[in-house]
Amino acid sequence: MSTVPLPAAEPFKDRPSKFAQLRALLESKPTEFLLEAHNGLSARIAEEAGFKGIWASGLAISSQFGVRDNNEASWTQIVDMLEFMSDATTVPILLDGDTGYGNFNNLRRLVKKLEQREIAGVCIEDKIFPKTNSFIGGERQPLAEIDEFCGKIKAGKDSQSDPNFSIVARVEALIAGWGLDEALRRAEAYHRAGADAILIHSKLSQADEILAFAREWGNRAPLIIVPTKYYSTPTEVFRKAGISTVIWANHLIRAAAAAMAQVAREIHATQTLVNIEDRVAPVSEIFRLQGAEELLAAERRYSTAPEAETGAIVLG
Amino acid sequence: MSTVPLPAAEPFKDRPSKFAQLRALLESKPTEFLLEAHNGLSARIAEEAGFKGIWASGLAISSQFGVRDNNEASWTQIVDMLEFMSDATTVPILLDGDTGYGNFNNLRRLVKKLEQREIAGVCIEDKIFPKTNSFIGGERQPLAEIDEFCGKIKAGKDSQSDPNFSIVARVEALIAGWGLDEALRRAEAYHRAGADAILIHSKLSQADEILAFAREWGNRAPLIIVPTKYYSTPTEVFRKAGISTVIWANHLIRAAAAAMAQVAREIHATQTLVNIEDRVAPVSEIFRLQGAEELLAAERRYSTAPEAETGAIVLG
Amino acid sequence: MSTVPLPAAEPFKDRPSKFAQLRALLESKPTEFLLEAHNGLSARIAEEAGFKGIWASGLAISSQFGVRDNNEASWTQIVDMLEFMSDATTVPILLDGDTGYGNFNNLRRLVKKLEQREIAGVCIEDKIFPKTNSFIGGERQPLAEIDEFCGKIKAGKDSQSDPNFSIVARVEALIAGWGLDEALRRAEAYHRAGADAILIHSKLSQADEILAFAREWGNRAPLIIVPTKYYSTPTEVFRKAGISTVIWANHLIRAAAAAMAQVAREIHATQTLVNIEDRVAPVSEIFRLQGAEELLAAERRYSTAPEAETGAIVLG
């Protein structure tokens, strides 16, 4: 497994805050990348792989709970999981925050709760709570009123304590069938209302409408994309289009689901571990990812008991 | 991916309760198997793979939170995750419940909370709270007093509402270096105090001491083992030894960790999804595991909005 | 203080379930009464005073948290408090459940969570989530669509496991300025959709419109009222009008707030406890309400430590 050193549980003292880190990512000239994570373990793995930021995907978090991405988990259950994710990492987390879980007042409360847990920003989308299945294919789904959504953005921005906390406005106009002009009109309004970046979403398997949007947008504010469907477009194309940030939005939960299903079926079929032992992480790697070493060192420092003397042998 | 039909969110009406299912597994003549799960998703995957029961591993649950298996997550945070796991499955869950998270009174409260969430049983171990790293290699670690641990078992059994809720007593005497006689003495005491099964644990890479214990034990009560270290012992040996239940204790979290690390590193290195798209579960599989179909059907039944007409296209 | 014996922590075995108790209250010929409670302590006090049921008020629960009754506390934070309330009592609790905290699907999930915690029923109102301040005095506030609200009721009823779990439909038409006919039309529709009782709400200081509604309603289904504003109407009038259940909706939180403010100011002004010691409950009463005796008895039963021998002296 990885030999990347374990990130410290606490941010390095001389490192910018997570809020400043995310803002810098969004505003950086080179295209940056966020990877989805959905719990403390996947967040730490994303950081260890080298990602400078994490996308706390609503789909992935609801999926790991075993519920649907339709506000079945409460917003505080999501915040509780985010707290574990933030505690396990030193890079910033951007929350995929649905509609802000209600109106402008719910968003104000959410922003405060996120800042307390060092979640660096939230992305809100111009849909209506509670989320209906947003990718059902009908034409021209209703979106939030522009004024109402701008009021929400303003309320969120006014309520943040750290100047670098970021609010990203996700424009659903293309997906909802309202066309490029409406998407641009909304992006401009959200930008003026204070959004720190625009996330433009598309469900097409080609990046055409995204690239058209980017051309018209012309870098008025950082632009974020989520190429889940148009994944075959070369990243170089996004770079040239001036995309600020690319989000790989759901790939760790999908990696985990596939691997767990395969291993579960194999153990069930064979009734033994011998075939899979080498294909799963050793228990020692789980302990390493949990930071077991730090606790052993702390026990030596703070505990008077003479027990903590030898190496760890782990069983679970 | 799997074509196994999605388990219904609600237990089938004519099916035994989860409590009865677990008890039947423990008492069945043929050797049965439990697979570790640590969140709603992994629990559903374990069930779909065919497992008749699930081991809610303390190591795996703490690992997915990104904390250590030393009571860093509170017992209610664990219970909250168990509730998601139970809601996502129809097979019984046995909780790896440390020491019961405190004394006899904490166990009484835990039992009530577990029953409310249809968690079918709890395994408690004869160690001392808060858990120190139990597999540190010193000789003769202290264990709970036998009388105190028996009082805890009795308190737990007296507080259950469903007669089939199970309390499993995990004997740590072999691991803690106290030898076979002490292990047998404790198992017998715990059995008399009301434990529904005995879990005998070993950290050796050969099953010898487990098999010796099983021989001496002679089926006084169902015997459970966790062959994490002695995984190379053929399952046939356990069957012949009369083992009631074998727990594959941490293999889904290990499968997930390995797969996520690999995919994270590859996406980071290549800055594209094209190479990994076929190695992760499709988004549609995530939706299937979440039960998206049931919600679409329910929307047709309960919602007056005409929107839910066409097929789902998913993006995340 | 009270000498009423402490209610057992566990329901008496030969007593009807909490679900059956609430249903019987709703359907009883004589007018019955529910008292507001907002945490475990107030719930136990309501039961000890003789009330056969408890109203878990949204206003009171949000108030004790220190937040506003506008979905600032998440629905799971409310459910967590309800669990403490249910654990502390043996009489049924009816939750004041806003709109069901979302759409039909959120209500389905809520019903399952309530049943697990033995909350006997939920009252939902025909407003729109997230709750805006519902008693702002404008004319003709928008209400939920009748069809949509009936779909929600049906979904809730279809998802309950215990046949006696109750769903009460709260009609806001009078308060929202839509008049008697609309109120009756809605009540009838909700009744047909499966509501077990109708709560008709009024903000007038006289009971006239409530009584007019009751006359027209003619006992088609149990009728519940909340005479917070028209409190001076004699209860005999409600009885004669055939009201099933009267809810005293917020009086324990108001009693607590007044008493705490008075004591806080007096201690602050005088810098001593001597003047207030006799006006507050003794510490021993707090211990009694917590059930300290039961734990001492249990320690004698389950604990081997010889410590629990003498009487309790309590300090806090």
Added chain:
Amino acid sequence: MSTVPLPAAEPFKDRPSKFAQLRALLESKPTEFLLEAHNGLSARIAEEAGFKGIWASGLAISSQFGVRDNNEASWTQIVDMLEFMSDATTVPILLDGDTGYGNFNNLRRLVKKLEQREIAGVCIEDKIFPKTNSFIGGERQPLAEIDEFCGKIKAGKDSQSDPNFSIVARVEALIAGWGLDEALRRAEAYHRAGADAILIHSKLSQADEILAFAREWGNRAPLIIVPTKYYSTPTEVFRKAGISTVIWANHLIRAAAAAMAQVAREIHATQTLVNIEDRVAPVSEIFRLQGAEELLAAERRYSTAPEAETGAIVLG
């Protein structure tokens, strides 16, 4: 009711942090006072009455949940309530944190969680987890080992981020029957280990042993007392003894319990509200305490809906 203006939900920008406020209270020359609170409402009431700090009593918080003060509520359930309390106030909160809910590592985690929620300090006591009923009258109850407790204090101090977060060491030696010398020996050791203040506890109805301790202690570090039992001692005596802080430890929960019981019994007996309406806080006062005005103002600022025009009429 009170006409004290509502404290702003957010700390005033030019005000010292809550951490600095608590530290200043502890170190101030004049004797200062903390009042118990147990939820958001009582915390706000304590602040409005003029108290500069709040004691988040373990007894009171468990009591309001309806459970016993024996670690029946999990530590995260307590932290969740503290978060509501902190959000509702601008003065600092000192948590009555039992033993730190486990060993040195549990305390480290607790300190981080408290700081995130702006809880200004924690008081830990030299007992053993899980708390047994600490005021059972036997002689010479076991206390934590001094070295182990000092290690815990050091670990807590090393893990705080804000230099003004305070850790108070509560010395149980007098209550546990070990005498003055042992109490002094422990206080000195805890002080050297880094405790920011010493809380010396007594169960006698006279302050003699407390005053003797204060004399011997001689202001080596701030001294805190809890005169629940010796409440009749004039405060002037404590001032002269150089006591830093006096905690009125459980008087709001006792005020609330007495008032609620009385009102509940009266409503039950009379079946009407007319007799109690003037003795409880008006509903408008509940709304004021919740900060309803601020939300109305915010709706005017951020909401485009024209609804929020007229005065609030409240019903609950």
